[in-house]
Amino acid sequence: MHVVIVGAGAMGTCTAYYLSQRDNVRVTVFEKTNVACASSGKAGGFLWSEGDGNLSKKSYQLHAELAATLNGKEFYGYRGVDTYSVTMTNEEEADEGTTGNGNKKKAKKKVNDHVPWLNQHRVTHCDELGTKADTAQVHPYLFSLTVMTAAVATGNVTLKTGTGVARLMYSNDKQTVTGVVLDDGKQVEADRVVLCLGPWSQTFPLDKEEAAAVQEMNDTVLRRASSSSCSLPIESVRAHSIVMRVPKTSPIGAQALFTAILHHSKMHEPEIYPRPDHTVYMCGVQDRDVALPSSADQVQVDPQAIAILKELAPTLSDHLVADEEHMVAEQACYLPLSCDGSPLVGKHPSFNQLYVSAGHAVWGILLSPVSGLMMTELLAEGEIRCVDASLVSRLALDDRLG
Template identity: 35%
Template sequence: MTSPSSTQPAKRIVILGGGIAGISTAYYLSHSPSLPSGSSITIIEGTDIAAAASGKSGGFLAKDWHGAATASLSAMSYELHAELAGKYGGKEKWGYRVVDTLSITTDATRKTKKQPPLPWLPHDVHSSRSLGSTKTNAQVHPGQLTKFLADQVLFKPNTSLLIGRASSLSTSASSPPTHTIRVDTKGREEEVEADVVVIAAGPWTGGLAKDLLGEKVGLRLGVEGHRAHSVVIRTKEELSAHCLFTSMTMKDGSMGEPEVYARPDGTAYICGAGDNEPLPRTAAEVSPSSDAISKLHTQSRALSPLFDPANGAEIIAEQACFLPLATRGRPLVGKVPGIEGVYVGSGLSCWGITQGPGVGKCLAELILEGKVKSADISKLAP
């Protein structure tokens, strides 16, 4: 029997963005039996794979913490994370594991006789409650996962990575149309032709859409960036498999809400301290605020003495990334109206790692089969 993929014309697919959404789309396209023989996949990325939030976010996964518009996508994608980890050894390769999640309130200005819920927390935890268990919460190291999936794509024939920024897009009058993308690769221009274009450029999606598709479409695909800061600290003692959402009152009365994700590699990822710094042109130009980083260190050391270098802790990273926020308040996943062969997967906010594989699978189904079967993304249409 002849397979459908051998009878369909080959597709030239270009994906703009090397983060979790773009790489997951490339992965599920390249591994689909519906991909026509001879098809090519080109990933165009301005800096490097996982250079932005997909490499510097916390990697917390939640199955059922989502609103109606993204509930189906998130639950499906959460299961994909478990499936990928089981298939490729994610526990060893990108730190996949299920976790328990707590909400805790600390107050250094008031004494309490309560015992802390975890041995590595201080004695000023005034309250704690469970937010999720190992049945619905997990974690990954997002950069390691994204780079691993990229490797599963780029070893295949007719796949490539082009480092550069797409500067313009022109569309032929033929049916179906051919899209020609001009790419600036460090001062040298290249042209890439495509039958299918996927815009998955995280917080740069809105600006890129304006450049490539015009002001009107760009506004419709509005995605902006919000800078968030994080530190990664290696502790001398091992931490339990917990993620913490905190509300802290410091000794001087100041407040903080850092999130803490203990990782199986012996480090803790601690994030918070967002601001409205303008989005730079590329991920390579993102840098953290020294004040925000200092605040995170102060909060982390107040939260647990294990995070203090005086007690043997090692600071591994001090960093920032921009979360992609869709201006309409929910992600953009699907066909771009009025332009044949152009799709978008972006605006996933803080849930990019949870939802990334699901976005990739849904877009692969839509591109190759004409409809999405794995999740209900009807409320996410651009």
């Protein structure tokens, strides 16, 4: 069986990996840019066994198994973390109190034992959300790259980067997908085709008429070409993040923080993920009013969004310095959101031999192993066995299109 996977993000790489462990399966992965070039490479990499219910529990277990098999601790920073919800403020009244004669003085607060590296005079509340037993992290780009490298090493997977897929090939009756047509016009036959395109699932043409419409559109920005019953119900939101380098002597430990901070009378909710390579990832500014570009290498950042994150960093902690010397990355990506909140994992109901894995929103890295295993079982065995049937039904594409 020859399987073509379109897209080499976390979904595509994990699907390729689990397929590579099967006999009599040959896989070709086509990626227009590079492995994990979009949200799979720019996410926080946070793993939580309770993140998305029972599906998360299975995927969290699979992450642990992959880390043991692929030496995730060394190759992609897999480790358990303690996770906290922290409320802070940057308002002047939080920094200063008032003496009896009306003069201002610095307020004193007890140092929080859980996160002593935060600016304690700004912390108003701190709750534990998880421990190293049920929350963990990976470096998402290195995770995706390691998994894909392992898949290719089996000899059963071929990775073609810099090669985009323009459209699908169909049988004469247009009921069955028979392969893909590359951007250069080359045709590649396949027994199964799996679309792992993240937010670009919403713009990928799923019939010849739609493909013709897409080709006539602007080369820079793509929008949905039709509202046919074949269209995938995926939307996108642009998310910004920065990565800062911290000294090896920094007291910042293996933690993940979900914060809420009142800053200039506006509430922000930055997430902070220190990494074992002495960098700190921070995200938290999103927007929905920017059109999805035609490919991941054309994603642009909003300078104002980056400026907000840079301003918030030292407000949260004196150990987070967002200047040019310490800045590693200023980036943005588009998160794929399904219209009903559940990922789409399964067979496309309108075409034989066409499958989809997309719409995982903020849980893409967490859910990529279980999504890859589910897709592998569906392709190789005809049914999904690794999770409960009720979950399979919730993720299926039937009655969710158009």
